[in-house]
Amino acid sequence: MFVELGHFCLILALFVTVVQSTVPIIGAARRHLGWMAVGRTCALAAFLLIGCAMAALMHAYIVSDFSVINVIENSHTDKPLLYKISGVWGNHEGSMLLWVFMLSLCAAAVAVFSANLPPALRARVLAVQGMIGVGFLLFILFTSNPFLRAATPPANGHGLNPVLQDPGLAFHPPFLYLGYVGFSVAFAFAVAALIEGKVDAAWARWVRPWTLASWCALTIGIAMGSWWAYYTLGWGGWWFWDPVENASFMPWLVGTALIHSSIVVEKRDTLKSWTILLAIITFSLSLVGTFLVRSGVLTSVHAFATDPARGTFILLLLLAAIGGSLTLYAVRAPSLQGGGLFAPVSREGALVLNNLLLSCGCATVFLGTLYPLFLDAMNGPKLSVGFPFFNRTFVPLMVPMIIALGIGPMLAWKRGDLLGAMQRLWVAFVAAALAALIAYYVTTGGPVFAIIGLALAAWLGAAVIAEWTERIGLFRMPLTASLRRAIHLPRAAHGMTAAHFGMAVFVAGVSASAFDREAIEVVPLGGRLQVASYTLELQSVDPVTGPNYRAERATIRITKGSEEITIVHPERRFFTLQQQTTSETSIRTNFLADLYVALGEADAAGKWTIRAYYKPLVPWIWIGAVIMAFGGAVSLSDRRWRVGVAQRRRLGSAVLPAAGE
Amino acid sequence: MRRLLYLAPVGLFLVLAGYFAFSLRPGYDPHTLPSAMIDKEAPVFELARLAGNGTIGREALKGHPVVVNFFASWCVPCRVEHPLLMRLAQREHIPLIGIAYKDKPADSARLLAQFGDPYRDVGMDRDGRTGLDFGVYGVPETYVIDATGHIRKRFVGPLSAEAVDHELLPLLRTLGGS
Amino acid sequence: MRPLILLFLLLASPVGAVEPAERLADPALESRARGISAELRCLVCQNESIDESHADLAHDIRVLVRERLLAGDSDTAATGAVVARYGDFVLLRPPMKPATWPLWFGPLALLIVGAGCSLLWLRHRPQAAPAPLDDAERKALETLLREDM
Numbered sequence: 001m002f003v004e005l006g007h008f009c010l011i012l013a014l015f016v017t018v019v020q021s022t023v024p025i026i027g028a029a030r031r032h033l034g035w036m037a038v039g040r041t042c043a044l045a046a047f048l049l050i051g052c053a054m055a056a057l058m059h060a061y062i063v064s065d066f067s068v069i070n071v072i073e074n075s076h077t078d079k080p081l082l083y084k085i086s087g088v089w090g091n092h093e094g095s096m097l098l099w100v101f102m103l104s105l106c107a108a109a110v111a112v113f114s115a116n117l118p119p120a121l122r123a124r125v126l127a128v129q130g131m132i133g134v135g136f137l138l139f140i141l142f143t144s145n146p147f148l149r150a151a152t153p154p155a156n157g158h159g160l161n162p163v164l165q166d167p168g169l170a171f172h173p174p175f176l177y178l179g180y181v182g183f184s185v186a187f188a189f190a191v192a193a194l195i196e197g198k199v200d201a202a203w204a205r206w207v208r209p210w211t212l213a214s215w216c217a218l219t220i221g222i223a224m225g226s227w228w229a230y231y232t233l234g235w236g237g238w239w240f241w242d243p244v245e246n247a248s249f250m251p252w253l254v255g256t257a258l259i260h261s262s263i264v265v266e267k268r269d270t271l272k273s274w275t276i277l278l279a280i281i282t283f284s285l286s287l288v289g290t291f292l293v294r295s296g297v298l299t300s301v302h303a304f305a306t307d308p309a310r311g312t313f314i315l316l317l318l319l320a321a322i323g324g325s326l327t328l329y330a331v332r333a334p335s336l337q338g339g340g341l342f343a344p345v346s347r348e349g350a351l352v353l354n355n356l357l358l359s360c361g362c363a364t365v366f367l368g369t370l371y372p373l374f375l376d377a378m379n380g381p382k383l384s385v386g387f388p389f390f391n392r393t394f395v396p397l398m399v400p401m402i403i404a405l406g407i408g409p410m411l412a413w414k415r416g417d418l419l420g421a422m423q424r425l426w427v428a429f430v431a432a433a434l435a436a437l438i439a440y441y442v443t444t445g446g447p448v449f450a451i452i453g454l455a456l457a458a459w460l461g462a463a464v465i466a467e468w469t470e471r472i473g474l475f476r477m478p479l480t481a482s483l484r485r486a487i488h489l490p491r492a493a494h495g496m497t498a499a500h501f502g503m504a505v506f507v508a509g510v511s512a513s514a515f516d517r518e519a520i521e522v523v524p525l526g527g528r529l530q531v532a533s534y535t536l537e538l539q540s541v542d543p544v545t546g547p548n549y550r551a552e553r554a555t556i557r558i559t560k561g562s563e564e565i566t567i568v569h570p571e572r573r574f575f576t577l578q579q580q581t582t583s584e585t586s587i588r589t590n591f592l593a594d595l596y597v598a599l600g601e602a603d604a605a606g607k608w609t610i611r612a613y614y615k616p617l618v619p620w621i622w623i624g625a626v627i628m629a630f631g632g633a634v635s636l637s638d639r640r641w642r643v644g645v646a647q648r649r650r651l652g653s654a655v656l657p658a659a660g661e
Numbered sequence: 662m663r664r665l666l667y668l669a670p671v672g673l674f675l676v677l678a679g680y681f682a683f684s685l686r687p688g689y690d691p692h693t694l695p696s697a698m699i700d701k702e703a704p705v706f707e708l709a710r711l712a713g714n715g716t717i718g719r720e721a722l723k724g725h726p727v728v729v730n731f732f733a734s735w736c737v738p739c740r741v742e743h744p745l746l747m748r749l750a751q752r753e754h755i756p757l758i759g760i761a762y763k764d765k766p767a768d769s770a771r772l773l774a775q776f777g778d779p780y781r782d783v784g785m786d787r788d789g790r791t792g793l794d795f796g797v798y799g800v801p802e803t804y805v806i807d808a809t810g811h812i813r814k815r816f817v818g819p820l821s822a823e824a825v826d827h828e829l830l831p832l833l834r835t836l837g838g839s
Numbered sequence: 840m841r842p843l844i845l846l847f848l849l850l851a852s853p854v855g856a857v858e859p860a861e862r863l864a865d866p867a868l869e870s871r872a873r874g875i876s877a878e879l880r881c882l883v884c885q886n887e888s889i890d891e892s893h894a895d896l897a898h899d900i901r902v903l904v905r906e907r908l909l910a911g912d913s914d915t916a917a918t919g920a921v922v923a924r925y926g927d928f929v930l931l932r933p934p935m936k937p938a939t940w941p942l943w944f945g946p947l948a949l950l951i952v953g954a955g956c957s958l959l960w961l962r963h964r965p966q967a968a969p970a971p972l973d974d975a976e977r978k979a980l981e982t983l984l985r986e987d988m
Contacts (some may be wrong), residue, residue, distance in 0.1 A: 202980065233891075240886060243886070344961050349961075356950070357950075360950045367945050367946065373946075375938060381938060383930075383939065383942075386931025520859055539918075600858075
């Protein structure tokens with residue numbers, strides 16, 4: 001019964017979003033307030049309806065309702081509850097439902113938190129989001145319906161892919177989708193602005209929190225995915241430049257550019273049509289990613305059951321959404337006049353450079369991901385584009401990016417003093433030189449790229465701190481005075497500092513991976529192996545029975561010198577239902593380095609293959625990403641986004657609070 | 662000029678969409694790879710016969726066009742194409758050479774006893790080395806080799822009746838076989 | 840969108856990569872072999888290198904590469920032996936040839952064009968651009984916005 005109810009809710013949601021995508025936009029054109037207000041009601045109703053559909057599917061999974069094809073194919077009664085719940089989006093149909101649910105969540109959030117928007121703008125934004133909702137609801141209902149029943153329910157289901165039976169599945173897709181879909185708000189704002197033909201500081205101020213929120217979610221989502229790969233794969237890889245990873249990384253790159261360019265629109269009233277274009281492209285890349293993953297045109301390790309009909313349907317959606325918005329852009333954007341003159345060396349100039357490098361970076365990833373497809377379509381040779389390509393093209397683009405990232409915030413708006421900024425950054429130069437020397441000494445001349453990377457990280461970290469101390473006047477005035485300054489500084493400024501510092505931490509983590517040590521040995525029980533300065537002793541391997549797997553669980557004692565560090569228990573799990581083996585690695589971290597241990601197969605003589613890795617600074621990759629997202633969240637909490645709102649609502653003509661920073 | 666600049670994004674997107682549409686065309690599978698060995702001489706190999714009587718080598722492929730089929734008893738798709746191979750051998754009289762890829766002789770023999778033996782000769786590629794030299798990346802794979810011992814075509818995965826009628830047999834005819 | 844992103848469906852057993860038994864005794868040769876393997880794509884698992892993959896075919900190719908190196912082949916020759924069998928597709932670093940020029944030089948060309956456009960735009964913006972909003976204008980803007988409501 002719940003399943004039919006869910007199905008019905010989904011169909012009803014389609015009709016509601018059809019209304020949401022038409023009535024408000026007509027209302028806005030005719031300046032009819034009642035019609036415009038329909039958008040808000042519809043967005044909330046669609047959210048509730050899709051939420052009910054989601055709950056119904058989840059219920060079917062929890063009670064193992066094997067009359068539903070989707071549940072049969074992806075669940076099993078023996079599966080732990082966590083994976084019954086997260087398994088809802090562990091398949092194509094369910095993940096599309098999650099996608100649409102996130103979309104309706106964003107639309108509902110816009111409906112609730114946009115009381116300060118001019119009604120016409122709000123109506124148009126909600127209508128555009130409604131249109132996207134209509135497209136994807138149609139897609140689900142016609143090609144990927146999770147509520148279809150089976151004629152003869154089997155006694156049990158096929159189970160969930162063992163690799164997905166990991167807590168990572170509970171959090172990674174929801175964050176990722178929230179990120180992807182969150183950019184639909186910026187997209188909707190851009191399209192609405194194009195319809196109105198008006199982009200100004202107020203527009204930028206409205207869009208920014210939404211962009212920031214989705215950027216934070218996407219950052220967390222990507223980082224979680226990469227961490228998941230890191231601890232599951234058994235050899236510590238965390239990024240593969242796989243097409244599906246690239247599909248999530250491209251919106252992140254352009255989204256980052258968008259956050260920065262919208263600052264220029266807000267503060268200096270220029271870069272308008274460019275910012276609109278970025279807003280359109282960011283969400284378009286999310287859509288293109290959906291297409292690439294679910295149509296089967298690209299080969300990837302992240303396989304989905306693909307189907308040409310789905311591919312064709314999504315392609316039509318792309319044509320409507322991206323083609324439509326870009327056509328509107330071509331017609332309307334030329335009339336968006338920018339103001340705000342500035343010299344090339346200025347804060348604006350630095351932000352333009354940021355946009356240039358991030359866009360080129362994104363284009364590089366795009367080219368690397370899709371060039372094999374183009375070549376194939378032109379009857380060219382079959383090619384592979386893997387990490388060596390991206391290391392040689394994308395990474396060099398990010399070097400000037402990191403350098404400029406240290407200097408940019410030091411430059412004044414309109415006209416900056418490059419030499420002065422460099423002088424104030426002497427600390428950063430010293431830090432970079434020291435880091436390079438230390439890295440060179442410690443690794444006795446290790447890989448040159450790693451040394452450059454660590455120097456860049458030190459440069460950026462020191463530059464960010466230098467800028468922050470200068471801003472709050474630390475060391476220049478009494479501590480209480482600078483504390484007061486720090487408190488009165490807009491949260492957005494602290495957020496920027498944190499996010500940029502997170503980037504420095506991330507760069508350090510990435511660069512240091514060149515110093516990894518590895519030991520892969522066949523070890524008998526009681527045998528030892530050595531990695532870096534640690535000794536691992538394989539004490540025992542015991543059979544363990546899990547809810548739906550059998551496992552071999554090793555007990556490995558780790559010592560350093562004569563001191564015992566810890567005992568770890570890596571496992572090999574064998575899932576009887578799927579006849580598939582997964583690896584549970586053990587990671588011992590002190591936040592400066594990871595000791596990573598994976599258990600391999602046993603040979604005929606009862607010896608076990610042990611893989612042990614010592615990975616300095618690797619945890620910083622994810623710590624850095626979390627700091628970045630935290631910076632975004634701090635910036636999001638800035639009073640300006642809300643104060644401006646309340647004032648305008650109450651006083652009507654209140655002056656916008658002076659732009660901070 | 663300025664207008665053109667604003668048209669560029671939608672133009673680029675349409676080109677992209679064209680490529681996407683192209684790669685969705687029916688019958689196109691991005692997962693199949695062309696062989697790098699086309700028009701090259703078949704690699705040297707020396708495999709024990711399944712029958713147990715001596716070895717089979719590259720020389721066995723020369724003199725007239727042959728079809729080399731990599732199979733294994735553990736490979737499920739191989740059973741799908743098996744009836745077609747039987748038809749090729751019995752009705753079309755195509756000389757088929759079987760290479761059992763990473764298979765135990767007893768298992769291969771049982772497979773051929775159960776479903777029929779379409780091969781003129783079967784070599785045992787126990788360690789998969791000959792498969793590697795041919796550029797095999799998954800069984801079944803089928804190679805058409807001309808009279809001079811050069812590889813002319815490869816089929817990846819189980820043969821289909823369509824591929825046999827429209828590609829394999831016409832190619833053998835032009836090569837002057839059977 | 841990638842859900843299931845990190846859905847390593849094709850990795851039947853995830854503890855992968857080089858097996859101790861495959862390794863060469865000579866550390867210098869072995870490290871060359873690792874370097875070569877890292878840049879060769881595993882055909883069965885599509886987007887993994889053979890150094891990372893535990894697929895049977897990846898194992899065979901790793902052994903092939905090591906045999907070539909033991910036989911005294913250069914890195915290029917050892918890679919060439921694999922390319923001869925499987926084509927350019929196995930190279931994770933696409934070879935530099937006319938068909939891949941757009942790929943290899945595209946990013947740089949884009950950067951140059953992009954930088955050129957940015958500079959042109961900086962130089963040739965309408966000189967009579969309005970000054971940034973002063974307080975009065977801000978007020979006016981607010982009033983306009985209010986009228987919209």
